[in-house]
Amino acid sequence: MNATLRLGVLISGGGTTFLNLHEHIQSGRLNAEIACVVSSRRKVAGVTRARDLGYPTFAVARSKYEDDAGFSAAITKILSDHGAELAVLAGFLKIYLPSGPFAQRCINIHPALIPAFCGKGFYGNRVHQAVWERSCKISGCTVHLVNEHYDEGPIIVQKSCTIHDQDSPEDIRRKVFELECEALPEAITLFAEDRIRFEAGRSIISPRS
Numbered sequence: 005m006n007a008t009l010r011l012g013v014l015i016s017g018g019g020t021t022f023l024n025l026h027e028h029i030q031s032g033r034l035n036a037e038i039a040c041v042v043s044s045r046r047k048v049a050g051v052t053r054a055r056d057l058g059y060p061t062f063a064v065a066r067s068k069y070e071d072d073a074g075f076s077a078a079i080t081k082i083l084s085d086h087g088a089e090l091a092v093l094a095g096f097l098k099i100y101l102p103s104g105p106f107a108q109r110c111i112n113i114h115p116a117l118i119p120a121f122c123g124k125g126f127y128g129n130r131v132h133q134a135v136w137e138r139s140c141k142i143s144g145c146t147v148h149l150v151n152e153h154y155d156e157g158p159i160i161v162q163k164s165c166t167i168h169d170q171d172s173p174e175d176i177r178r179k180v181f182e183l184e185c186e187a188l189p190e191a192i193t194l195f196a197e198d199r200i201r202f203e204a205g206r207s208i209i210s211p212r213s
């Protein structure tokens with residue numbers, strides 16, 4: 005049995021993905037605990053939800069720092085001070101540069117099938133709107149390791165869904181979010197069970213022993 009993995013969860017908005025992790029942990033479907041929550045915005049529903057649930061919750065504004073490095077260092081300190089072992093970007097909308105213990109232990113969930121519809125400007129409903137405008141027949145979500153660029157780290161888990169011609173961007177969002185709710189706990193479990201390593205920019209996943 006692996007020890008419970010301590011997560012540092014980074015958010016910027018409603019915290020729906022954070023809540024999904026909380027629910028997975030509470031129901032025993034995910035062997036992890038939330039060590040702290042860090043938000044890039046102070047007045048968002050995610051902060052209220054995290055505080056109401058009793059998690060140590062912090063707001064760190066990008067505007068208070070000169071560059072991404074300073075901003076990221078402030079976040080890394082909070083994560084380290086709370087004993088986080090894996091940083092999880094869960095709807096986090098700023099560049100975070102993982103360093104120290106988080107250099108290869110920071111993941112992001114993106115609501116599209118990377119390398120499509122990703123990078124700067126692609127976040128939240130903008131992604132689903134763009135997928136709809138191209139009349140894509142499939143979409144999905146991607147969990148990847150975080151490197152210094154938006155959405156470019158090695159892919160860890162992807163899940164896809166069919167899009168029907170009558171689906172609206174909101175329908176796509178709903179379908180993709182359902183996939184996200186499974187994909188992120190799955191990826192976290194790979195870290196918790198020590199079944200993932202990174203080599204030459206690729207992820208290598210070993211089967212459950």
Ligand SMILES: Nc1nc2c(c(=O)[nH]1)N[C@@H](CN(C=O)c1ccc(C(=O)N[C@@H](CCC(=O)O)C(=O)O)cc1)CN2
Nearest residue numbers: 096097098099100114123124125127151152153154155
């Ligand atoms: N170093 C990394 N940082 C972040 C990554 C990453 O892969 N490497 N992923 C993003 C999450 N992301 C999508 O998954 C994403 C988030 C936001 C943006 C974006 O264009 N942001 C806007 C600012 C929006 C705002 O503050 O309201 C911008 O940069 O102008 C793109 C992709 C998290 N960080």
Ligand SMILES: NCC(=O)N[C@@H]1O[C@H](COP(=O)([O-])[O-])[C@@H](O)[C@H]1O
Nearest residue numbers: 017018019020021095115126127128
């Ligand atoms: N590019 C990153 C991105 O678009 N992330 C999206 O934000 C959602 C959570 O937002 P919320 O915390 O506002 O509910 C995540 O589930 C993901 O789809």
